[in-house]
Each structure stands twice: as C-alpha cells, then as structure tokens.
Amino acid sequence: MRPRLTNSGLAAWGLVLATILLGWFGRDLAKALDARWLVKVPSSWDFAFNTYISAAMTWLVEEAAIGPVSFTDATRAIAWLIEQPYELALNLLARGFLFDPGPEPQVLLPAASWIAVTAAVIALGHYCRSWGLAALVGACFAYLAVFGQWDSAMVTLASVLIAVPIGAGGGLLAGIWAYRHPLGERILSPVLDLMQTIPIFAYLVPILFMFGFGPVSALVATIIYATPPMIRITILALKAVDPEILDFGRMAGTTQRQLMWRVLVPSASQSLMVGVNQVIMLTLNMVIIASMIGAGGLGFDVLAALRRLDIGAGFEAGIAIVVLAIAVDRLSQAFAERIGQVHHTAPGSWAARNKRTVLVLSLLAVTWVLGRFSPLLLDYPQSQTITTGAFWNDTVKYLNVNYFDAFEAVKVFFLHWFLLPIKKTLLGIPWPWAIAMLTLLGWRAGGWKLAAMCGAMSALIAVSGLWAKAMVTVYLCGASVILATLIGVPLGVLAALNRRAGIAINLLIDTLQTLPSFVYLIPVVMLFRVGDFTAMIAIVLYALAPAVRYAAHGMRSVSGELIEAGLVSGCTKWQLLRLVRLPMALPEILLGINQTIMLALSMLVITALVGTRDLGQEVYIALTKADTGRGLVAGLAIAFIAIIADRLVNAGARGARIRFGLESRA
C-alpha cells in the first residue's frame, strides 16, 4: 500500500511549482547566496569514473584471461567468425574476389554484375509474391544503379546480409534456450528489458575498443541492437504453439531436438518471421550509426556528407537507404506471408522446378564471362548515372533565399518561447533539489526500491561531472517528447474515432517508421541548419509513431459498455471523450509516451551531428577520439536517464491501470 499524504495533490503541485521557480531563478539565487555549487557540481567533486573505466578496459583488453584464453583471443575469434562470411558477401556484391600475394592485387573474379543482382531480386520478388512485387524491388535496385549509389548500396547490403542471419539465428537460439530452460528465461528477461532501455550509443564505445574501428565492430553493434526483439518474439511464438501440437510431437516419440526443430519451430514459423522482419528493419536503422564505428556504404556516405554539410550528397545517399530499406522490407514481409501459405511442389527435375534460380545463376555466369569484353555488363556506366545532388542543393538555396525569413521566424519563435525557457529552467534547478525530487517521485510511483534507484542513478550522473550535459539531454528529449505528445496523442485519438482519418494517419505513421532514423535529419538541416531546433524536429519526427499508435490503441480498447454507460447518462460527444475515453485510455497513452521517450533518447547520438551540446555529443566525441572511459560514462549516463524515465513512466501507467481496475495489485 502506498502511503497517502493528506492533500497529496496539492502538495505535489506545490512541489512542481517550487521546482520550476527554483529552476527559473536558480542561477540568480545561487549567485545571491554565493553558492555556485548549487547549480554547478564543483569539479573537485567529480569522481574520475572515466579514468578508472579506461584503465579497466585496458586491463580487459591487454591482460584479462580465463586460463590460456585471453579476452583479446575471444574477441579476435568472434571477429574472425563474423569477418569470414562478411568478406565473402562483400567480395561477391561489391569488391570482387582479389588475388593478392604481391603488391598489385589482381581481380580474380569481379563483383556480381548489377544486372545479375537486379535480376536476382526480381526473381525473389516473383517467387515471394507476384510480378507486382518483383517490379517494385526491381525498380528499387535499378534506381540504385541509375542514381550512382550502386557500389555503396552493395556494401550496405552485404552487411545486412550478414547481420540479419546472425541476429535472427542467434535470437532464435537464445529464445529456444529461454523457452526450454526456466533459468534461461530468468537470465534473459531482465537483460532484454535493460537492452530495450539502453540506447545504442551506450555500447558503441566499448565495442569500438574491443573490436577496433571497422566493419566488424559495426556488425557487432548492429547485431547487438537488432537481436533482442527476435529473442522475445521467439519465446512468445514457441509458447503460443498449440499445446495439442506439443502433445502430438511427444506422442510421436520425438527426441527433444526433433520436437524443437521438426514440430515447434515449423509450427511457429509465421510468428518467427515477424521477428526476422524486425531484425531486418533494425539492421537498416543502424546503417548510419554503424558507420560511425567503421561500416562503409551508404551510411558512411550520409555521415560524411552531413559532416561536410553537403546536403545534396547526403540526401541522395539517404534516399538510397530508404529505397534499399523498402525493397528489403517488402521482400521479407512477402516471404513471411509465403511461409504461411500453401504450396504444391511442381513435378519435374530440379532445374525445371527452380527455373528462377537457374536463370539468375546463368545470368551471373554470362555477365562474368562477357564482362571481360564489355565492362558495361558488370558496372552500370558512370557516365549514365543521374545525380540529383545539385538539384537538392539548388532547392535548398532557393528556399533559403526566398523563404529565409519565414523559416527563421518559426525557428526563433520555438527557440524563444519553447526551447530556451525549458533549457534555462532545467539547467537552473539546483542539482541536490533535482535528485531529491526524483527520489521522491520514485517513492511515490513505486516504493522505496524505485526511490533508491532514481536517487542513486541521478547522484551518479551528478558526480560523474556530466550534470549539465545530462540536463541538456533531458531538455532536448523532454521538449521533443512534449511536442511529440502534443501532436501524436490527438492524432491517435482522431485515428481511433474516425475511420477515414485513421487510414490516412496509419499510412503516415507506417511510412515514418520504415524510414531509417537519420533520414529525417537531412531535410531539416537543409531548412533550419544546425542547432537545437533542428535536432528537436528530427527527434519529434522519429519518435512520433508510438505516441500515435498507443493512443489509438488505448482509445479503441475502451470497453463498449463503458461508452454506452456514458451515453445513457447523457454525455455529449466531447464529455464522453474527456470524462470516459481519455481517462480510460490513459495507461496506454502513458506507455506510448514511454516508447516515445526511449526513441527520443536513441536519436541523441545522431542529433549530436547537428551540434547539440548534450550527452550524445559527448559519446560522439569519445568515439572520434576512441576514449573508452569518456564514451562509456556518457553512454551510462544516457542509459540512466532512460532507465529512470522508463521505470517512472511504467510505474505511473501501472498505477493508473490499478486505479481503473484494469490490473490487480499483485
């Protein structure tokens, strides 16, 4: 039971008001009291976490060993295992097979011709669904060739082709382990929970340190990022297999292994494919972040262009990623659907049954042979590519010349009336007060355990010397989340109440979600240049989807009886919304906001590219300097913020559910 304060509501509002006032006047107050330590943690109090962590990491890499196997041996072995298939895929798609004992490497076999690759995806599209899909993916790949993005795209595709099987396969095995052994689930489930809240950059730096700058590091980071949903979906899918099927398998006298691989996994295959699709989308989402630690390809092109502020080139590469993502996503979805359908094997020899494979393979061979005489068959001719870079640059120039004032006015308005006040307040709150408030909040929401966690984590951030940057992070994410909520929740409500609007809004959200995160950044930078406002818009666009989705879902799942009860008691439409639907949907809406916060935090390192001064930037700097300690501390600080936010919001949502009797107080 939670203790109930008398007039607790009043007290809460009082505290909120006090916090805001303290924040607003914090600086002046500190000056007046001559106690600058109140708003700025004195640097002499900083605990040198980063030095210790750097030392620990150095020890790990240079000395740690279990018996004769040193830690470095282990990482090298992992790297080697990942590198072999990756090299193969890369050689096949992009680089060609080289023969290089001498200084002059000789091409043994060039990379697969663009014609053969495009034919292969067309064949896949036709195999998975129809000529329509074949045309779509064919067009996507042709686009990559014609618009001069082919080489980079193939590098990216090679890493996707490696990361997805490892992520999906590894996730499947881990999920099976957790399904079979209760211990496995008990170990994995908190790890998965944590992984879901920790933004990717928290572990970029240690990975960089262990595996070095290069595609392997990038693949490791991608796999770590993309695997957790697969594990979860595997566990759920296996548990959802009809118990009768399980009984049947055992009665047929299957061994443990036969039961798993011949009965359970095939029966769950449709749900498992949903997980594979997730892995694919997350892998593509990581393309640009991965290029920060050594992935080449399209992600690197975008990153390099953003660094140069070459909007045209960045936009082109960005669109190429979107195009690639669409092709791969549609193919994998169609494939998943195909698995769930009925197929009759045609009679005839292998070649007759696999006409498409035969066709693609012979095309590959023919282009390889004839390619010696006509390079056109191997590479799309450079002179025929179309570049849109100049067009985008001109467009931006035009917009900026003609509408500069309008854009500027919007930006200044938001900065002046929205962003800066929040920033000033947050930075002005004395840190001891902030820690105390968080602890109190934790206690109110989830008892002393949560209180201890909130207090400890925020105190750790304070003594790590990152308080100011953490506050900037909170401000940037907070402002974006507020905006995303203000836009997203009404959209969700509208989508739930009006069918036609619902269709349009769903389409919008689906599109937003298929786009890899950073793609939002490019057009915004084009129009508003670098700065907090740009970062905010990019975050809002990226993090909007869950706010809309959960709100719509919450509204739809309000029980019909309750609404009828409202109608019978004579509510107007508006009253019904305000008094019945919204309060009942509140727990779902809160969960959506929680997801929005998580997405906002995971967008941080990307926004560091546009010059925000937050923890994301700290990680980014650490990455460029390969400073493990610094990167890890900043990463952990982001993780702490994420965990605190996640637990508080979740506890709040649970409280609301209990209050409405949707969940019992377990």
Add this chain to the structure above:
Amino acid sequence: MTLNTKLSCRNVWKLYGANAEGFLSRNPSPSGEDIRRAGIIGAVRNARIDIAEGEIFIIMGLSGSGKSTLVRCLSRLIEPTGGQVLFDGVDLLTASEQELIEIRRHKMGMVFQHFALLPHLTVLQNVMFPLTVQAAPRAEAEAKAREVVELVGLKGREDYYPRELSGGQQQRVGIARSLVTEPDLWFLDEPFSALDPLIRREMQDEFLRLQARLHKTIVFITHDFEESVRLADRIAIMKDGEIIQVATPEELVLNPATGYVAEFTRHIPRSKVLTVGGIMTAGSGGEGEPVPAAARVSEVAEQIIAADAPRPVCDAAGRIVGSIGRMAVARVLFGKETAA
C-alpha cells in the same frame, strides 16, 4: 472379450499447486476437503482402472472433470503426482526418457480434439511424420503412409495441406497418422467433438469399421453419452477428478452408482442402451426366429412387437437362453422405469 489386461493404473493422482508432491507424500489419500483446504487443484484423484486388450474403454465426464488429464497421465504426457501406470506389465512412470520414446514410437498412438496436424506438411507428410522421426526408410514409410491414408478414405488427397481439408477430413488425417506405426494402444481425446453432428455420426461408423479390422486397445474420451453408448465396451464416469463408476453402458443405466450417474444417463433413450439379454425372461420358450441377446432393444423392437408371440433369445453361440415378448419391449420404449 479377452481378459488380458493391457493398461492399468493404480492410485494415480494429479494435483496442481505449490508443492503438490510434498502434500501427497504427507497425506497419501487426501479427501476432496483436504485438497481444497491446501489450495490445490485435484485434476485426477486416486484413479484406478484396468483396460483389457482389444477393449474400447471410454472415459466420460463434464468439462473440467479431468478426462484429458487422466489420459495424459496414462501416456505420461503429464507426470502424475503419484501412482502407478502399468502398460503390458511395465511401469511407465519409472521408464527412462529413452524407453518412453521407444514405447511411444511403436506402441501408442493418439488422436486429438483439434487434430494437431502440422500446418507446414502435406497430408502424406503428416501421416508419415511418426515414421520419419524414427528414421524409417523413406520408401517403406511412404508406402505405409499411403496405405493408411487409403484406409481412412483419403486416397487422392495425399498432397493437400491440412488447411485445404474440411474438419472431418482433417480428423481422418489425424487418425491415419496415429495408426501409421501400428500401435497396440490407441488414445483418442474427444476426437469428434469439434465436428458437426452429421460428420460426427459418419466418423463414429468409420471408427467402428476400423476397429472391427484392427482390434486395438482403445482409450476414448468424450462428453457425449450417446457416443459412448454407440462405441463403448465399458465406460468410466468422472466427476471432479474422481472416477465414480466403471461399467458397461447397460449397467450404468440399470444400476447407476450415484445420483450423478443416473442424472448423466437419464436423457438417453433406454432402448438404445439396453440389450435384449438384459430384459428377457430367462429359460426357453417363444417361437419363430431367435433374436441375439447382445442386440440393443431399439434394433429389434419393431420385429418383436410385430410378432404375435414372444421370440426366443439366443446367445453368441446360438443357444437359446430365454425369450422376449411385446410387453417387455414396450416397457423399455414407453415406460419411465424398467424393472431393475
């Protein structure tokens, strides 16, 4: 009916709840009250049955009475909390994992209420599956599978997928699959409950036809008393995890052990349950063609009523054992109570 016992269980308990084993070892025969007070669910309580070779043994009871749980204890799909299950004299509960796999591969088959067909395999592959997991030679397995597919009347549909078949056809596949290993012991858990009445009737006939050919030992679950009467040699009635009576259908109607059993059997027309042997007048007498003692009254009622004098009754060997007249039949057909 031979009296060779094929499957028997002694004092089988299945309790769900925290530390059910400890509870049972402290108190080896708890009453329903004890179980309830301990906060435990007694899904099967002290079950004791003997099933003879070649017998169709039906387990009946309302939903939640523990039928499925009992059958799953008999096949050890569920680990009983206590007791003994003897199959051909071997205690299944002490069998090792490997022994159990061998027994299930060769000696047991099971049919499920919702068919439990593997969606990614064709009819033929589904039927072959039990042989495939034994790594039987492919050609042999396929030949065997085609044979049973034909036996259940699905010839020509070998390459269909389960979702392309009707419910009745799917259950035929389930039956074929459970027969492909030529098991001695055949479990059927409400095999026809998911089918509509006409198809159910047809499947029951099909089942009787198969059994007449195969002579399996059968444990069959249903909650439909009419179905039990059509198919059963003996019926066990379960209530709240307990077996309250095991008897032939006729005995159940004539001598119900409790009011619950009587209530259970009340709505079935007596003429469909009672046999001529059960209501005849013993001794010799009557004239005309003898009627078999094992025949149900409903089957012969018309000819007995049409005849002017009582008809003689003969047993399976053809000896005259009694006679039956109009009045006896009329009492069964129209009377409320039969002479017990």
